[in-house]
Amino acid sequence: MKNRAVWMFYPMLPVLIGFYIPIILVAIEDGFFSSGPETSFVAIADLLLVLSTIRMVAVAALLATLVGLVDAVLMAGTRGPLRGLILILLLASFLIPPAALASAFQACIGASTLRATVRDEIGAILMLALRWAPVAAAILLAAASMWPLAQERALRSLPPGVALVTRLRGLRPSLLRCVGLLLLLMLPAAELPSYAGVETVSQRILARLTVGDAAEGWRLAMLMVTLVVPALYLLSSSSNDPERATRRHPVDGLPALRWANGFLWLRVLPAAALLLVLLYTAWPQASEIAIAGEELIDAVASIGLELPRALIASTLAILCGWRLADGGHRIGLLLLCLPTMLPGSLGAIAVARIYRPILPLWLDDLPFLLTVTQMCKLGALAAACGFVATCVLPASERVAAQLLPPTRARWRIRLPRALPVLIPAVGIGVALVLGEVEATLLLAPPGHPSTSLELHQMMHFRNDEQAARLALVLAILGATMAGLVGRYWKRGD
Amino acid sequence: MKQRELALDLGQLVVTRGIAVIGPVTLQLAVGEQLALTGPNGAGKSSLLLAIAGLLPIQSGTLSIAGQPITRGPAAPESWQRGLGWMGQERGLWPHLSIEAQCRLAAAKDRASRQRIGAIAEQLAISDRITRFPAQLSGGEAQRAELLRAVITPGRLLLLDEPFSAQNQEGRQRMETLLDQLCSEGRAVLMASHEVSQNRASCSIGSP
Amino acid sequence: MDMKRRWLWGSALLVWFLIWLNSQFPSDSRSVTIYCSHDRSHSQRILDRFEQETGIVVDAVFDTEATKTVGLTERIRSEQVRPRCDVHWSNEPLRAVLLAQDGHYEILPEGVGPGIDSRWRDEAGRWCGFAARARVVAIHPESLSSSEIPRSVEALADPKLLGKVVMADPRFGTTGSHLAILRTTLGPQRFRELLQGWKANRMQIVSSNSSSRDRVLSGEAWVGLTDTDDVEVVRRRGASIGEGFLPEDGVILLPNVVAVVKGCPHPEEAVQLVRWLLREEVEEWLASSSSRQIPLRNEVPVDASGLSLSQFEPLEIDWSAAADQLDDAVREAERILLNP
Incomplete structure (x- = not known):
C-alpha cells in the first residue's frame, strides 16, 4: 500500500507544486477562511450565476456531443485520402483561437456580422458547441476503437444504414461520459460567452480579482469546485472494465457510406469558410508585402522558439495523466482535473x-x-487521454504484461502501446499551450515570446490583418498536429 | 519414498467471475507433471487459470505455488511475483515488439536466453520468424510464438489456456513435444483444453 | 529511417534546441522592463525610439483586455516581494492609483514631466499622468441626428433609446473607471438610480469598448459608451461613426499614467525611461497616432483632426476618492446590470 501511495505521488508532483500548494497558501493569505457576515448572502447570490453557467455549459456540451456523434459515426464510413483533410478541417475550429476568427470576421465583413447573428445565451451555446464538437468526435472515435475487432468486422457485413444505426446505438453508453467531460472542460470558458455578452462564473471570479477582492474570488472558485467534484468523481468510475476490448481495431469499421463524404464536406464547410476568411484577411496588399513578410517570419520564429517549451509542458502533463490512469489512481486523476475547471489566472497569481x-x-x-x-x-x-490510453489496451495484452515486473511492463509494454493515444494528445496539448493567455500574461518572464498574447493584443487594438497572419501560422501548426493525430491513429491500429 | 515436490496445490478453491462461481476445486500438480483441465464451455477452466495467476479474485480456499502459500487480499503477491509462464486464450502478443524482443523481456536477466530462445524457436518451427512482428505471422505461428514467450520465462509453472486451438496436427505435436521436454527439465504444466491427446493426464471441471 | 537521415534530423533538432535554450536566458546589456497597457502598435514605436536614443534595451510586457484574464496590474501585485517590472505604463489611472495606495510605486524624482498640471499627478508624487483619452459615446449617424446625441449619462436611460444603448463590461478597463468616477460625482444613491434606469432601458453589455463601438457600427445599437481612441481607429479606416462627449456630466479624461515600481531591479534605467516618456514629444506622437490621445500640456501641437485640452471642460476628478469607489461601483453594476 505504501509503495502504491509513493507511485501515485510522483505524477502528482507538478499539480501539487503548480496548483494545490500555492492555491491553498494564497487563499489563506487572502482571507478565504475568515468569513464575514455577508459571506453567506454573497454565496447565495453567486450560486445563481454558477447554476446559470452550468446550465448554459451543459446544453452546449449536449449539443457538441450530438454533433460530435454524427461526425464520429460518419468519419467511420468515409474512405480515401480526403479523409485526412476532413479531419484537419474538423479540428480547425477547435485549434484556431476564437479571438483570431472573430478578428478575421470583423476585418473581412466590416461590422460584426458574427456578433449580430449569435447573441446572448443561445449564441454562446452555439459557439461553444461548435468549437468543442471536434473534441466530442475525438472522444467518441476513441470510445469506438474499444470495440472488439470481430464486432467491427461484423459491422462491415451489414447494409450501410443498419451498420450506422448499430454503431450509433453502440456508442450510446459513451455519450453521457462525453457530455460530462465536455461540461467540465467548458466550465471555465469566459472568452466565447463574453463575445455573446453572457456572464459566466469565470468572468465573475476575474472581476473579483481585478478589484482586489481576492477572498471572494476564492469563495466563488470553491463554490464551483464543490459542485463539480462529485460529477468528476462519478465520471472517473468504471475505469477498469474487465470485459473491454480484446483487440484494438481501426475506427473505420462501418461499410463505406456513399453519402458520408458529401455530408462531412457540408459539415466542414463553415470551418473551411473560416479559414478562407482568415486567409483573405491575412493576404497583404501590394504595398504591405515586405512588412507582411517580416511579420510572418517573426511569427514563425516566435512560435519556433515557444514550441520546445510547449512540447516539454505538454509531454510531461500527458505522461503524468497516463501514469495515474495506468496505476488506476482515481483520486489522483480527480486532483489532476480540477485545475482545468478554474480560470488560469487564479493559479498563475x-x-x-x-x-x-x-x-x-x-x-x-x-x-x-x-x-x-x-x-x-x-x-x-x-487525465482523459490517460484514461482512454489504458482502456484501449486489449485485455489479452494487458494480462500478458502483468506477468512481467511492473516497471518493465509499464515502460516497455503499456507506455509504447499507449503512444497512439498519447502522441496526438501531446499535439493537442501543444496547441493549447501556444494559445494560452492567462498564465502567460502573469508569469512569462519579460522578453519571452508569446504568440497567444500577441494575438490578443492585435485583436484588442484592431490590427486584424496582423492577427489573421499570426492565426494562419497557428492554423498551419494546428493542421500539422491534426496530421500527426491521423497518422498515429492509423499506426496504432 | 521420495516426497513429490508440488508446483501447484489448490485446496477447496472457489473463484468468482461476475455472478458465476467456480469450484470448490482441489488439485495437486507436482513438478514434472502435466495436467489438462477439460469441461464444457463456460465451466470455468479459463477462470481457474486466471485466478491462479492472480488475475481474478479468490473467494475461499487455499492456493500454493511452488510450496509458497498465496495469501488473499491486498498482500497477495502480484502475478509477476508468482513464478509463472502464461499463455492466454486470446492472442496477447504485443504488436510493437518483435517476437525475439518480447521473449528477451520475458526471460528477464537470463544471459543464456538468446541461445535458448533460438533453440526453442527451432523446436516450434518459427526460428526464421522470431525477428518479425506479430502482425507478420499467421495465426498458428503467432500461437506458437506466444508459447515460446511463455516458456522462456523463469517460472516453473506454466499456465496455458487452449494452447493448441489454432494448430494443425504437426504444430500440435511440436508443442506437445516441447512441453514434455520442459516437464522432464523440472517444469509443470496446467492447461485448459477442449480435447486431450491420448496418454495425457486430465481432469474435468464443472458439470459433465 | 536510414542512419544518415537519422543523424541529419538529430542534428537539426539539437540546433533548434540550443537556439531555444539560448533564447531563454537574458542578455547582459543594460535593460529596463516595462509593463504597458497602452496600444502596442503605438507604444512599441515609442519604446523603440527610447532604445535607439539611450542604448538601453526595453523588455516590454503588453497587456490584453481579454475578459478571460486579469491584467498586468494583478501581475504587479503578485510580484510585490520580488518585482520584475521597472516601469508601469497604465492606460487608465484608477487601478494605478490603487497600486500606489498599496505601496507598489516609488516616489518619482523632482522635475519629471515638466509642464504637466498637478491635477494629473499623484499628490504624493508616486505617479504622473500624460496623454489622456476621453470617455465618449459612439453614435450611429443614420439613426440619430446631431441634436439627438445624448449629453449626459442620465440621457442614456431615455426610453427613446430603449435597447439601443451599449456599454462594455463595467468591471474591466476604462468602463469600470468611468463608473467609479460617476459614483464619486453623483453619490451612491443617484448612481444606483442611474444603473437601474439603464437596466430598465435594456442597456446591452458587451465584452469590451471595441465591441461596444462595433455594435454601433453595425447599427444594432445607436449609442455606445466607449473611448475616443476606439472611435478614431475605425474612423481612420473610413467608417462612418459619430461621437459625443457628454458635456453635461463634464468631460471625463483618463490620462495614461507612468510610475516606477518599488524595489524594481533597474531603478536608474526606470527613472530615465519615465523622464523620457513624460517628454512633450511623446504626447505629440500619441496625439497624432490613431489612438488620438489628448496632450495634457496646452503647448503641445495637435493636428486639425486631433483633440486638445483646450477643446473641453474636463471634469475635476479626485483620483484617490474615485479609486476608493471602484470596488463598490463594480459590485453595484454587477448586481444591477449583470446578475442573471
Whole structure:
C-alpha cells in the first residue's frame, strides 16, 4: 500500500507544486477562511450565476456531443485520402483561437456580422458547441476503437444504414461520459460567452480579482469546485472494465457510406469558410508585402522558439495523466482535473506570489513557473487521454504484461502501446499551450515570446490583418498536429 | 519414498467471475507433471487459470505455488511475483515488439536466453520468424510464438489456456513435444483444453 | 529511417534546441522592463525610439483586455516581494492609483514631466499622468441626428433609446473607471438610480469598448459608451461613426499614467525611461497616432483632426476618492446590470 501511495505521488508532483500548494497558501493569505457576515448572502447570490453557467455549459456540451456523434459515426464510413483533410478541417475550429476568427470576421465583413447573428445565451451555446464538437468526435472515435475487432468486422457485413444505426446505438453508453467531460472542460470558458455578452462564473471570479477582492474570488472558485467534484468523481468510475476490448481495431469499421463524404464536406464547410476568411484577411496588399513578410517570419520564429517549451509542458502533463490512469489512481486523476475547471489566472497569481520570492534568480529568468502552471491547466486533457490510453489496451495484452515486473511492463509494454493515444494528445496539448493567455500574461518572464498574447493584443487594438497572419501560422501548426493525430491513429491500429 | 515436490496445490478453491462461481476445486500438480483441465464451455477452466495467476479474485480456499502459500487480499503477491509462464486464450502478443524482443523481456536477466530462445524457436518451427512482428505471422505461428514467450520465462509453472486451438496436427505435436521436454527439465504444466491427446493426464471441471 | 537521415534530423533538432535554450536566458546589456497597457502598435514605436536614443534595451510586457484574464496590474501585485517590472505604463489611472495606495510605486524624482498640471499627478508624487483619452459615446449617424446625441449619462436611460444603448463590461478597463468616477460625482444613491434606469432601458453589455463601438457600427445599437481612441481607429479606416462627449456630466479624461515600481531591479534605467516618456514629444506622437490621445500640456501641437485640452471642460476628478469607489461601483453594476 505504501509503495502504491509513493507511485501515485510522483505524477502528482507538478499539480501539487503548480496548483494545490500555492492555491491553498494564497487563499489563506487572502482571507478565504475568515468569513464575514455577508459571506453567506454573497454565496447565495453567486450560486445563481454558477447554476446559470452550468446550465448554459451543459446544453452546449449536449449539443457538441450530438454533433460530435454524427461526425464520429460518419468519419467511420468515409474512405480515401480526403479523409485526412476532413479531419484537419474538423479540428480547425477547435485549434484556431476564437479571438483570431472573430478578428478575421470583423476585418473581412466590416461590422460584426458574427456578433449580430449569435447573441446572448443561445449564441454562446452555439459557439461553444461548435468549437468543442471536434473534441466530442475525438472522444467518441476513441470510445469506438474499444470495440472488439470481430464486432467491427461484423459491422462491415451489414447494409450501410443498419451498420450506422448499430454503431450509433453502440456508442450510446459513451455519450453521457462525453457530455460530462465536455461540461467540465467548458466550465471555465469566459472568452466565447463574453463575445455573446453572457456572464459566466469565470468572468465573475476575474472581476473579483481585478478589484482586489481576492477572498471572494476564492469563495466563488470553491463554490464551483464543490459542485463539480462529485460529477468528476462519478465520471472517473468504471475505469477498469474487465470485459473491454480484446483487440484494438481501426475506427473505420462501418461499410463505406456513399453519402458520408458529401455530408462531412457540408459539415466542414463553415470551418473551411473560416479559414478562407482568415486567409483573405491575412493576404497583404501590394504595398504591405515586405512588412507582411517580416511579420510572418517573426511569427514563425516566435512560435519556433515557444514550441520546445510547449512540447516539454505538454509531454510531461500527458505522461503524468497516463501514469495515474495506468496505476488506476482515481483520486489522483480527480486532483489532476480540477485545475482545468478554474480560470488560469487564479493559479498563475498564486504561483507568482508563493514561489517567485523563493525562486533562485537564474531560474526566475526562465519560464519555469509558466511551464508548470500551463501543465496544470492541461490536467483534464491529460487525465482523459490517460484514461482512454489504458482502456484501449486489449485485455489479452494487458494480462500478458502483468506477468512481467511492473516497471518493465509499464515502460516497455503499456507506455509504447499507449503512444497512439498519447502522441496526438501531446499535439493537442501543444496547441493549447501556444494559445494560452492567462498564465502567460502573469508569469512569462519579460522578453519571452508569446504568440497567444500577441494575438490578443492585435485583436484588442484592431490590427486584424496582423492577427489573421499570426492565426494562419497557428492554423498551419494546428493542421500539422491534426496530421500527426491521423497518422498515429492509423499506426496504432 | 521420495516426497513429490508440488508446483501447484489448490485446496477447496472457489473463484468468482461476475455472478458465476467456480469450484470448490482441489488439485495437486507436482513438478514434472502435466495436467489438462477439460469441461464444457463456460465451466470455468479459463477462470481457474486466471485466478491462479492472480488475475481474478479468490473467494475461499487455499492456493500454493511452488510450496509458497498465496495469501488473499491486498498482500497477495502480484502475478509477476508468482513464478509463472502464461499463455492466454486470446492472442496477447504485443504488436510493437518483435517476437525475439518480447521473449528477451520475458526471460528477464537470463544471459543464456538468446541461445535458448533460438533453440526453442527451432523446436516450434518459427526460428526464421522470431525477428518479425506479430502482425507478420499467421495465426498458428503467432500461437506458437506466444508459447515460446511463455516458456522462456523463469517460472516453473506454466499456465496455458487452449494452447493448441489454432494448430494443425504437426504444430500440435511440436508443442506437445516441447512441453514434455520442459516437464522432464523440472517444469509443470496446467492447461485448459477442449480435447486431450491420448496418454495425457486430465481432469474435468464443472458439470459433465 | 536510414542512419544518415537519422543523424541529419538529430542534428537539426539539437540546433533548434540550443537556439531555444539560448533564447531563454537574458542578455547582459543594460535593460529596463516595462509593463504597458497602452496600444502596442503605438507604444512599441515609442519604446523603440527610447532604445535607439539611450542604448538601453526595453523588455516590454503588453497587456490584453481579454475578459478571460486579469491584467498586468494583478501581475504587479503578485510580484510585490520580488518585482520584475521597472516601469508601469497604465492606460487608465484608477487601478494605478490603487497600486500606489498599496505601496507598489516609488516616489518619482523632482522635475519629471515638466509642464504637466498637478491635477494629473499623484499628490504624493508616486505617479504622473500624460496623454489622456476621453470617455465618449459612439453614435450611429443614420439613426440619430446631431441634436439627438445624448449629453449626459442620465440621457442614456431615455426610453427613446430603449435597447439601443451599449456599454462594455463595467468591471474591466476604462468602463469600470468611468463608473467609479460617476459614483464619486453623483453619490451612491443617484448612481444606483442611474444603473437601474439603464437596466430598465435594456442597456446591452458587451465584452469590451471595441465591441461596444462595433455594435454601433453595425447599427444594432445607436449609442455606445466607449473611448475616443476606439472611435478614431475605425474612423481612420473610413467608417462612418459619430461621437459625443457628454458635456453635461463634464468631460471625463483618463490620462495614461507612468510610475516606477518599488524595489524594481533597474531603478536608474526606470527613472530615465519615465523622464523620457513624460517628454512633450511623446504626447505629440500619441496625439497624432490613431489612438488620438489628448496632450495634457496646452503647448503641445495637435493636428486639425486631433483633440486638445483646450477643446473641453474636463471634469475635476479626485483620483484617490474615485479609486476608493471602484470596488463598490463594480459590485453595484454587477448586481444591477449583470446578475442573471
